[in-house]
Amino acid sequence: MSQSDHPRELVAQARRVRDLLRVSDGMMAKATRASGPIPVDPRSTPGLPGDVPGGAPAKAWSKDEVARLGVLLAAHQERLFATAAAGAGNQRVLLVLQALDCGGKDGTVRSIGGVMDPLGLHIRAFGAPSAVERSHHFLWRISRAMPPAGYVGVFNRSHYEDVLVARVRSLVPRKVWQRRYDEINCFEEAEAANGTMLIKVLLHISYEEQRDRLLSRLDDPTKRWKFDPGDLDDRARWHDYQVAYADVLKRCSKSHAPWYVVPADRKWYRNWAVANLLVAHFHEMGLTYPEVDLDVDSLKARLADGSAVAHPDNGGGRAKKNAK
């Protein structure tokens, strides 16, 4: 067992990654003309241990590490679920994933979701709103999709599209999207106060990496169905999206609902980093198994001498609490 197998080591590492990726005024102030509005290098690997091999071995390393972090995550998940099931708490987790096309949202869900308990996941994807959804306030469909207490929600796109695509493509008047930042902050603050641990992640890819990934979708007949020619129109507005994302990061990263920028050109780093962010936040929640008030001895006695009651015509008993 290597040193980093130890949960304490894993948690310390997760906190380092979290601190490095967390959006702050200081981070955003570093933006230059060369960096673009989001001053994070999409090919960088903040917090990565120094001894990770480069190239193909890095992928295998990352997969193993994510699996190890996943063991921690699944354990936290069970305590989260147990706490809610026992009526001992109202907590839930919500991971919000945002990215430009090909940014790796699906791949991230596959990586993280694959090592967590599928029963406790509440994954929701937000496409273009339906006619009914458009007739409501933009947060209407979001509220309905929030994870119940005890669950880990994952939003594949989110309410932030309403200040990203809606802004860049002028789908609503400026006055409307401008007030949405405050509306989002109020909504998230209320959710946090109600027990939701919010973790918001921008998977940040470079213009060049997006080109390569779009090309590979065109080249592979089994990937071509993912290619939407409309994505090229969004690609043509690359800079506008960077500006819109930078405003989201500046205006909507709060202590109760922080934003993280995860460099995402290297998929194996991206998966590892997001797993670490989840571990750090789960650890912060300090979940335990609920105390359950059961008369264990008398229940055991009932089980021990219960073999006879399996016979026909031997029913009875109180109404079950979850019976209709």
Added chain:
Amino acid sequence: MSQSDHPRELVAQARRVRDLLRVSDGMMAKATRASGPIPVDPRSTPGLPGDVPGGAPAKAWSKDEVARLGVLLAAHQERLFATAAAGAGNQRVLLVLQALDCGGKDGTVRSIGGVMDPLGLHIRAFGAPSAVERSHHFLWRISRAMPPAGYVGVFNRSHYEDVLVARVRSLVPRKVWQRRYDEINCFEEAEAANGTMLIKVLLHISYEEQRDRLLSRLDDPTKRWKFDPGDLDDRARWHDYQVAYADVLKRCSKSHAPWYVVPADRKWYRNWAVANLLVAHFHEMGLTYPEVDLDVDSLKARLADGSAVAHPDNGGGRAKKNAK
């Protein structure tokens, strides 16, 4: 690569398992006083290869086999999703899991869900209906929870509770639950005609195995929250539940929506068997990747000379199809 790595071998095996576990009039006619109403031995392992080691190694063997079947399942899942995404088909899969308490529904979802693509899963659990749900027809909440086209739904309990607990505990008059079998058959036939591949599985455990599992929940403080004293009341009605399940199997197993009885005392066999049932049904669907009508050359050209458009003040382009 061993022989059974070959997809054709895996599919042949999956079909054998399916044929062995499928409910038929012949199967149900074998019921005797000794077997009880469901003539399947909960400790048996139908279809298991002869060379599987017993004891603890069987668990490791099963985990590896489920992972290998999972590779096939994830590939089918992607084709299912791609077909729906491209508007080329309306198919979906629904795995219905029923069992008495401790029958292993959660563990089965964890096993199968863990090797499939979390993005394409649509897992829904049905507890006691809420006041609003009770005010509707019993299939109302079921319809709303059906997987969308392209998804694999998993029901952890289902509409069958309305002819199981509702019958055994007399939650509704006999006249009401009696007509529900036909209502379920009509509902499922319509769903099948609309592209839903239905796979219904009873995880069949023995009375003794349930006792052991309930005891282990009481013994382990991290499992105690799962213990519901009301489960003992259901346990006292064991025989009534067996009769009610047998009627479900006899009346609601149709070619478009078959029932399977999976012996579930051995968890490793249960997981392996359910993975095989899914593979057999997916294979029957014969899914392929959709043909996509794209002008690949001109799209590649747009991508190749598109580096300039990333600059500020260089927007334009048509409205994206999934824009608001």
